[in-house]
Amino acid sequence: MLICHCNIITEKEIEQTIIGLLDEDPWQLIVPAKVYHAMRKRGRCCGCFPNVVETIIRVTENYHARSEGSGADHLDRVRGLRVQYGSRFHERRSADHRAA
Template identity: 90%
Template structure:
């Protein structure tokens, strides 16, 4: 599936990049900018970043589930990430309220 239309990046390419970053350091913080930098790309319109964040969370969960690390630490960390995402990212979209109407 095509995730980034500006750079023509597929979901599979993003997943492979995330796994390679996790292979380097399984506990590093991975954000869309880091993924794009590793791919030698730039976010142009950045409309794909929410999908990239979802992919990062999904791939990181799967990566740590397959590893031999205790699952309790991984789950608590990812729950905190989801909570922050809900706190800062879900209520508004581009600082617009729900009743915002164009034109």
């Protein structure tokens, strides 16, 4: 699936980059800018960043679930923060807002 239309980046490419970053340091903070930097790309319109964040969360959860000593307590805390601070708003707009 195509995630970034500006740079023509697929979901699979982003997933592979995230896994590569996690292989370097499994507990580092990964943000869209770090993923794009590792791919030698840059965000242009940055409309894809919410999808990249969701991909980072999904891939990181799966990565730690597969690894030894999965740190289930840590993942539970991260999921709690996601619910608390998660994607209720996108650019300060409510979920029912439509741009077009």
